[in-house]
Amino acid sequence: MVEVKDLVKTFQSGDGTVTATSNISFKVPDGQFASIVGRSGSGKSTLLSLLGALDEPTSGSIVVGNKDITTLKDHELIAYRGKSIGFVFQNYNLVPSLTALENVMLPMEFAKVPKHARIERAKNLLAEVGLDETQMQRKPGRLSGGQQQRVAIARALANKPALILADEPTGNLDAATGKMIFDLLHTLSRKENTTIIVVTHDLEIAGKTDKTFKLDDGKLIK
Amino acid sequence: MNPVSRGIRNAFRNVVRSGSIVLILGLSIGLSLTMLIAQKAVDNKIKSVKSSIGNTITISPAGFQPGSDEGNALTTSDLKKVQALAHVQSVEEALTGRQSTTGSSSPSFGRFDSSDDSSSSTTSLTSPVTLNSGGPRFFAQGNASGSDNAASATFSLPISFLGTNNPGSVSGTTITLSKGKAIDGTADTNDALISKAMAKKNNLSVGDTFTAYNATLTVTGIFTSSSNNQSAEGTVVLSLPALQRLSGQSGVVSSAVATVDSLDNLSSVTSKVKSTLGSSADVTSAEEQADDTVKPLNSVKTVSTFSLIGSVIAGAVIILLVMVMIVRERKKEIGVVKAIGGSNVRIVGEFMVEALTLAVLGAVIGLIIGVIGGQPVTKMLVDNSSSSGAQTTSFQEPGGDRGGFTIRRSGAGDDMQTPPTGGGQGGFGGRLRTNAATRSFSNVKAQVGPEILLEGFGAAVLIAVLGSALAAGMIAKVRPSTVMRAE
Numbered sequence: 001m002v003e004v005k006d007l008v009k010t011f012q013s014g015d016g017t018v019t020a021t022s023n024i025s026f027k028v029p030d031g032q033f034a035s036i037v038g039r040s041g042s043g044k045s046t047l048l049s050l051l052g053a054l055d056e057p058t059s060g061s062i063v064v065g066n067k068d069i070t071t072l073k074d075h076e077l078i079a080y081r082g083k084s085i086g087f088v089f090q091n092y093n094l095v096p097s098l099t100a101l102e103n104v105m106l107p108m109e110f111a112k113v114p115k116h117a118r119i120e121r122a123k124n125l126l127a128e129v130g131l132d133e134t135q136m137q138r139k140p141g142r143l144s145g146g147q148q149q150r151v152a153i154a155r156a157l158a159n160k161p162a163l164i165l166a167d168e169p170t171g172n173l174d175a176a177t178g179k180m181i182f183d184l185l186h187t188l189s190r191k192e193n194t195t196i197i198v199v200t201h202d203l204e205i206a207g208k209t210d211k212t213f214k215l216d217d218g219k220l221i222k
Numbered sequence: 223m224n225p226v227s228r229g230i231r232n233a234f235r236n237v238v239r240s241g242s243i244v245l246i247l248g249l250s251i252g253l254s255l256t257m258l259i260a261q262k263a264v265d266n267k268i269k270s271v272k273s274s275i276g277n278t279i280t281i282s283p284a285g286f287q288p289g290s291d292e293g294n295a296l297t298t299s300d301l302k303k304v305q306a307l308a309h310v311q312s313v314e315e316a317l318t319g320r321q322s323t324t325g326s327s328s329p330s331f332g333r334f335d336s337s338d339d340s341s342s343s344t345t346s347l348t349s350p351v352t353l354n355s356g357g358p359r360f361f362a363q364g365n366a367s368g369s370d371n372a373a374s375a376t377f378s379l380p381i382s383f384l385g386t387n388n389p390g391s392v393s394g395t396t397i398t399l400s401k402g403k404a405i406d407g408t409a410d411t412n413d414a415l416i417s418k419a420m421a422k423k424n425n426l427s428v429g430d431t432f433t434a435y436n437a438t439l440t441v442t443g444i445f446t447s448s449s450n451n452q453s454a455e456g457t458v459v460l461s462l463p464a465l466q467r468l469s470g471q472s473g474v475v476s477s478a479v480a481t482v483d484s485l486d487n488l489s490s491v492t493s494k495v496k497s498t499l500g501s502s503a504d505v506t507s508a509e510e511q512a513d514d515t516v517k518p519l520n521s522v523k524t525v526s527t528f529s530l531i532g533s534v535i536a537g538a539v540i541i542l543l544v545m546v547m548i549v550r551e552r553k554k555e556i557g558v559v560k561a562i563g564g565s566n567v568r569i570v571g572e573f574m575v576e577a578l579t580l581a582v583l584g585a586v587i588g589l590i591i592g593v594i595g596g597q598p599v600t601k602m603l604v605d606n607s608s609s610s611g612a613q614t615t616s617f618q619e620p621g622g623d624r625g626g627f628t629i630r631r632s633g634a635g636d637d638m639q640t641p642p643t644g645g646g647q648g649g650f651g652g653r654l655r656t657n658a659a660t661r662s663f664s665n666v667k668a669q670v671g672p673e674i675l676l677e678g679f680g681a682a683v684l685i686a687v688l689g690s691a692l693a694a695g696m697i698a699k700v701r702p703s704t705v706m707r708a709e
Contacts, residue, residue: 048706054701055703081560081561089706093558111563167706
């Protein structure tokens, strides 16, 4: 269960204060696929940053698996990000100097998974997202956008996280590839029983999720 | 793949840029290493010079005025006070004089020199030291006129006479009797020791006689000097009382060397001698002489130390700027790694390995530069420093002997023909000693041993660590939320 309660995030901007999220509260049960929609600047990505412990909220709480992540210390946050959360970004954000296989192995290395186990799991995950052995040894620069996003999904699933956070995962892809990636995310999350929260502009994609939250000007309106 | 191999691989992400950085670092580390080699070589030489100093104090009359008889004479009674001081083991006293060869043209000399135009200033001996014969070239200068009189082929060098209570050494050089017997330095007799070269030149052997100071002297022994010192070869050794009598300078001493029981007491005894003799004498300990001698080397050491520090700082700044640039370039990547569970320590470690890889590659190039450039740079620094030091010393030092001759030699070993500035003072002994020390500086050997190589790599590690420090701080400040921002 992901439970967000009275979440507020404000930024200092020039002389004034900008409220990115204002008293947001919602719940997403385990294994559900939820989406967050809204216009640009509505606070979607900020909310995702707060859920993934990439940023600290100004006030409020975020409980993931009975643990309030807003109270965690730095080293606990690093472990939380590494083991409990999987990220999928719009720009893929793979490490360019590493191969696809090494990119998927990286979070497992941080989680101290033994080398042979991480190689095996990384290969299995990459095979599941549709990459062959040759593509696994390629660096991101030599993969297409769709292939890179598949690698990013495999990386997000590497440590079997409780929660996957996806920020516009199909935003840089054509419609067909985007649909394929969304279906892949959906299928794998069902298979691994992972909760997914996806930020998207695409209302068609949002319509296929179990639950949709709409943000407007930092406030949850639906 | 572990952080170390990732860091090494990251160092080669941009081969052209990394190659340029390694080359620049190589030059910087090479300069550091060259300066380290120079510093070590000079340091070793200084230690060697200082370790070779004796526990002696040199005493000479103060206030020499070239060409004048004015000034403070040092006397045997003064030196008795020195001999009575605690920790003084012995005092070697000496009086020197010069005599021209009968019938030859020669200059006159300064104070203490008993030579004049009368027959009392001439000797039947001829100097074995020849002019313009491939050795050091000499200039003679008349005392009174002060004008330059370049030596001609007909000129005969004067004979030096040394009256000493320790006839075992001449002009700082130990002598060995090859024929005959030694003389008693305290007995007032007309017995004399001459060099083998002098004996050969004048067809003299033990028991033969020659004239000087209007007296007949007997050769009782023939000696060889330990280093074929030309000054020693042109010197006749008498007992101190004999030369004092012959030259009419009763009780007068021109120089003395006091030996102290240990190096630990050298400094305190030097102070006591200075206070005992007051302004009547110049008192210099062997330690002070060694300090004077190594002055040029100390300046080389200072230059090399500052250059070493400068080049290490330059190397660190290069790495620092490079690492700052790399961190800025990879800010988003750092955010990604943090977002997927990477800790600051791990990321900083990876960047440090990258910096270390560049620095070590630079160190390899630097070592090659250092090994090739160490000796020539050391030699150049020492030569430049010692030649300027030698010129300065040449004009300031009173010299250990009296007379109008100055032998100068540049640090590089080239002879210099420069007339002395004054008439009387100068002297074989002091000049020769100074110039020998100066010449030995050009033999400073720069050695590249395992210690230097280790220190070179140590410098590379230091450069990498220092240069990565700011980058590490920047990495720690990168927030994982950076990853959410659009590029």
